[in-house]
Amino acid sequence: MTAPPARRPTLADRGIDGVTLLVLPAALFVVLLFVYPFLYGLLLSFAPKEGGLLGNYTRFFSDPYMYGTIWLTLRLALPVTLLNIALSVPIAMQVRHMKHQRLLTTILVLPITLGTVLVAEGLLNYLGPQGWLNRTLILFGLIERPIRLVHNYWGVFISLVITGFPFTFLLTLSMISGIDPALEQAAATLGARARQRFRHIVLPLIVPGLAVTFCLAFVDAFSVFPSAVMLGAPAGETRVISFAAAQAAFEQYDYSYASAIAMIMAVVQFGFVGLVLTLRGLFYKGPAGGGKG
Amino acid sequence: MESALERLWRTLIWAFVVFFVVNVIAMISTVVVNSFGTRWLNSWLPAAFTFRWYAAAWKEFQLGDVLLVTFQIAGAVVLISALIGVPAAYALARRNFPGKPLVMLLFLLPLLVPPITFGVPLATVLYKVGLAGTMWGVIIANLVPTVPFTVILMIPFIEQIDPRVEAAARVFGAGTRRLFIHVLVPLLVPGILAATLLAMVRTVSMFELTFLTAGPTSQTLVVSLYYSVFAAGVRAGQSIDAMAVIYMLSTLIWLIVALRFVNPTQIVARVKKAPA
Numbered sequence: 001m002t003a004p005p006a007r008r009p010t011l012a013d014r015g016i017d018g019v020t021l022l023v024l025p026a027a028l029f030v031v032l033l034f035v036y037p038f039l040y041g042l043l044l045s046f047a048p049k050e051g052g053l054l055g056n057y058t059r060f061f062s063d064p065y066m067y068g069t070i071w072l073t074l075r076l077a078l079p080v081t082l083l084n085i086a087l088s089v090p091i092a093m094q095v096r097h098m099k100h101q102r103l104l105t106t107i108l109v110l111p112i113t114l115g116t117v118l119v120a121e122g123l124l125n126y127l128g129p130q131g132w133l134n135r136t137l138i139l140f141g142l143i144e145r146p147i148r149l150v151h152n153y154w155g156v157f158i159s160l161v162i163t164g165f166p167f168t169f170l171l172t173l174s175m176i177s178g179i180d181p182a183l184e185q186a187a188a189t190l191g192a193r194a195r196q197r198f199r200h201i202v203l204p205l206i207v208p209g210l211a212v213t214f215c216l217a218f219v220d221a222f223s224v225f226p227s228a229v230m231l232g233a234p235a236g237e238t239r240v241i242s243f244a245a246a247q248a249a250f251e252q253y254d255y256s257y258a259s260a261i262a263m264i265m266a267v268v269q270f271g272f273v274g275l276v277l278t279l280r281g282l283f284y285k286g287p288a289g290g291g292k293g
Numbered sequence: 294m295e296s297a298l299e300r301l302w303r304t305l306i307w308a309f310v311v312f313f314v315v316n317v318i319a320m321i322s323t324v325v326v327n328s329f330g331t332r333w334l335n336s337w338l339p340a341a342f343t344f345r346w347y348a349a350a351w352k353e354f355q356l357g358d359v360l361l362v363t364f365q366i367a368g369a370v371v372l373i374s375a376l377i378g379v380p381a382a383y384a385l386a387r388r389n390f391p392g393k394p395l396v397m398l399l400f401l402l403p404l405l406v407p408p409i410t411f412g413v414p415l416a417t418v419l420y421k422v423g424l425a426g427t428m429w430g431v432i433i434a435n436l437v438p439t440v441p442f443t444v445i446l447m448i449p450f451i452e453q454i455d456p457r458v459e460a461a462a463r464v465f466g467a468g469t470r471r472l473f474i475h476v477l478v479p480l481l482v483p484g485i486l487a488a489t490l491l492a493m494v495r496t497v498s499m500f501e502l503t504f505l506t507a508g509p510t511s512q513t514l515v516v517s518l519y520y521s522v523f524a525a526g527v528r529a530g531q532s533i534d535a536m537a538v539i540y541m542l543s544t545l546i547w548l549i550v551a552l553r554f555v556n557p558t559q560i561v562a563r564v565k566k567a568p569a
Binding site: 033 | 302303306307316317320321324327377380384387390396400403404406409411412413417418420436437441444469497498501504505518533540544545548552
């Protein structure tokens with residue numbers, strides 16, 4: 001190669017040269033501003049205002065009001081994530097053959113940009129007792145009196161579907177359109193019907209990708225914060241764990257306790273992500289496209 | 294031939310897509326309509342329409358300042374993440390070196406952990422060094438997910454450039470720096486634009502990190518929107534909605550520009566064909 005002279009020739013032999021060093025600024029940045037604060041927070045969580053090494057953690061797990069937030073968050077994040085994936089797969093299967101795919105995907109991407117605060121504000125109007133949805137349902141005689149959709153579990157649930165579905169859909173669509181059409185054509189020639197083709201060809205190929213999609217979408221839903229406060233009942237059924245962390249940090253100014261809650265969040269998440277990725281290991285791994293996978 | 298059952302299934306799926314899109318549009322419309330409405334109680338539409346909430350929001354929330362701060366922060370974040378992210382993506386796309394999977398993991402982690410989890414310790418560190426509450430604190434916090442985001446997004450764009458183009462430049466004696474300026478950057482313009490515009494949208498809509506690190510003079514639009522909702526007792530809902538509309542327009546513009554350069558599915562998958 002005609003690469004510029006490396007500082008140490010021994011390193012160049014192992015593939016490290018001037019170009020490789022370009023990765024350093026970004027890598028150092030992530031170490032300094034992501035890894036370091038994370039480890040700092042971990043240490044800080046073991047130095048509570050009162051109590052021993054594990055004071056913060058015993059405080060969290062002995063208070064049902066606090067450890068309940070884990071369950072409340074999971075009760076919201078898991079169904080939303082599974083629903084978003086369950087909706088994305090069949091829709092992506094239909095959309096991939098579409099002519100104006102780009103237009104539809106663009107429309108579906110738009111809610112991502114709205115941001116959780118705006119979606120919450122919009123849903124408060126739209127789903128409220130005097131909102132258009134309740135009015136329409138009453139107009140068509142589907143309901144007698146307005147149904148309550150905000151300031152409870154369902155308000156947050158709906159907002160998570162609106163902001164989360166476009167994201168899972170995009171990921172799923174790009175995975176499904178990456179499958180070589182020849183595979184399905186071959187199955188069709190052999191007489192496999194659409195359902196069989198999906199069940200035996202498409203599904204096994206996208207399961208690994210769906211696992212990653214699940215992880216990303218779950219992380220998003222698990223960290224729900226502004227919409228849980230604005231659209232939910234932050235003192236009741238949508239008292240999510242990130243709200244507890246923000247409260248500890250900014251209302252009680254107890255950064256040590258807040259860090260401990262953040263670490264508990266991370267552990268729960270890594271637990272689920274690890275579980276899903278382990279399950280994924282049981283499935284087919286290999287190329288799904290024609291050339292390189 | 295497709296069976297009746299398959300046709301029913303297809304109809305159901307499209308019905309859902311239409312239902313979803315209609316509801317999202319209706320939701321956005323409520324905000325827009327309300328921001329122009331005078332009084333809206335117990336009816337399908339407001340009694341009359343007016344522009345005065347925009348004027349009120351502009352004055353009450355000091356929107357001029359907030360918008361300026363938002364775009365200063367987003368601009369700095371985008372510039373810095375392009376300057377350090379694109380070279381890193383280049384190194385990762387073109388070279389194999391020991392420890393490369395580890396470096397990839399390093400860039401993936403900040404994207405796999407929700408902002409509030411690393412935001413709380415990061416804010417603590419920033420308070421300790423006195424940066425929290427300042428504009429630089431907010432910029433640094435927003436860079437943490439944006440730099441890895443740019444790196445991961447740029448790798449496929451760089452991979453699709455033929456290495457022989459670079460080899461030719463090298464033969465004629467171009468160093469890495471000249472190679473970047475005269476060969477790579479011009480070829481990468483669509484990719485860089487897409488990555489930076491998306492990073493921009495992300496920064497403008499990033500609530501958690503800005504919320505955790507901002508002070509009174511370094512709030513971005515989304516955070517000040519959140520605070521104004523809680524002060525709603527003294528403020529008209531309509532002027533909050535006017536602010537929300539301004540917010541929506543300010544991200545939509547960037548997204549639509551970004552989508553001109555990149556197909557939305559390419560954002561998350563490897564690029565298969567050259568972007569238009």
